[in-house]
Amino acid sequence: MANEGDGASAVHSVPNFTREEELHALREMLLIRRFEEKAGQLYGMGVIAGFCHLYIGQEAVVVGAKMAARDGDQFTTSYRDHGHMLASGMDAKGVMAELAGKRGGYSKGKGGSMHMFSQEKNFFGGHGIVGAPAPIGAGVALANAYRGDGKVSLTFFGEGAANQGQVYEAFNMAALWKLPALFIVENNRYAMGTSLKRAAAQTDFAMRGAAFGIPGHQLDGMDVRAVRAATAEALEWCRSGKGPYLLEAQTYRYRGHSMSDPAKYRSKEEVQKMREEHDPIEQVRLRLLADGVAEDELKKIDAGVRKIVADAADFAMNDKEPDPFELYTDVLAGA
Numbered sequence: 001m002a003n004e005g006d007g008a009s010a011v012h013s014v015p016n017f018t019r020e021e022e023l024h025a026l027r028e029m030l031l032i033r034r035f036e037e038k039a040g041q042l043y044g045m046g047v048i049a050g051f052c053h054l055y056i057g058q059e060a061v062v063v064g065a066k067m068a069a070r071d072g073d074q075f076t077t078s079y080r081d082h083g084h085m086l087a088s089g090m091d092a093k094g095v096m097a098e099l100a101g102k103r104g105g106y107s108k109g110k111g112g113s114m115h116m117f118s119q120e121k122n123f124f125g126g127h128g129i130v131g132a133p134a135p136i137g138a139g140v141a142l143a144n145a146y147r148g149d150g151k152v153s154l155t156f157f158g159e160g161a162a163n164q165g166q167v168y169e170a171f172n173m174a175a176l177w178k179l180p181a182l183f184i185v186e187n188n189r190y191a192m193g194t195s196l197k198r199a200a201a202q203t204d205f206a207m208r209g210a211a212f213g214i215p216g217h218q219l220d221g222m223d224v225r226a227v228r229a230a231t232a233e234a235l236e237w238c239r240s241g242k243g244p245y246l247l248e249a250q251t252y253r254y255r256g257h258s259m260s261d262p263a264k265y266r267s268k269e270e271v272q273k274m275r276e277e278h279d280p281i282e283q284v285r286l287r288l289l290a291d292g293v294a295e296d297e298l299k300k301i302d303a304g305v306r307k308i309v310a311d312a313a314d315f316a317m318n319d320k321e322p323d324p325f326e327l328y329t330d331v332l333a334g335a
Helices: 019-044 059-068 082-087 092-099 133-147 165-176 224-239 268-278 280-290 295-318 324-328
Strands: 074-076 153-158 181-187 216-220 245-250
Touching (some): 019 082, 019 092, 019 295, 059 153, 059 181, 082 092, 133 165, 133 181, 165 181, 216 224, 224 245, 224 280
Parallel strands (some): 074 153, 181 245
């Protein structure tokens, strides 16, 4: 399913993980899955308000990408962002507290689900404007090129955002200046509530950079090994000074577009089929069991992750509201 631009080599096979890599991938994906499940629960309880877009089902994309990235590489994404924060190493307590609008959150309770950053962890948002990650990620890549620091900017956005004009402006600039920018389209098939087949004339998103000479590769975004392998090759391309690269990770979200979306535009049978046959976490679990890892060991990993998430939820529910004075901090005055 690869579509390659001039000079790019295809990833023809998916290399196996070591047992340690499988265990790492399992824990990281479980952390995201359990965190998002808890966030959905807290939203239903009224602890979390406003917009909330869950990443359940798509965990392999960001975990595989993070496994391929180097320390210092930057991540920028859109509003379905909690998974990217956790994969970047941000504290679950700080993320959950921000979702709940509490002072211990990453944006001091003022940003909510879509607006969190961590300079320490090289995470540059969380952006609520559709398509905005592309020019922001390109800007981060420009800074990397200017400094000559060898870092690559990884930018994630959905297939719906891939129809935005600013995405192609960013592609043009990144290609023109050969910026170390990796653009990753997380194609979950439904841009909000519309099937991509009804909304996109070109549904092969790996081809979207062809007009700018940007090589592209289409991959199974439900297989963490495939994501890691393709991302590693793309990062090598970007880091070697050849310019940007585009990946299309074909993935699937199990929940609606946001917590307010009942997802009636697709059948329950379709979702169940994806869960049963392509779940990214279950694939890793089955491989580990086949490799001789005991079921009890896997249960311990899940229990440890659930403890982290439970502690994060407790922290968020018991943390204090932001001080009213925070309304006047971190605000840039207009000219």
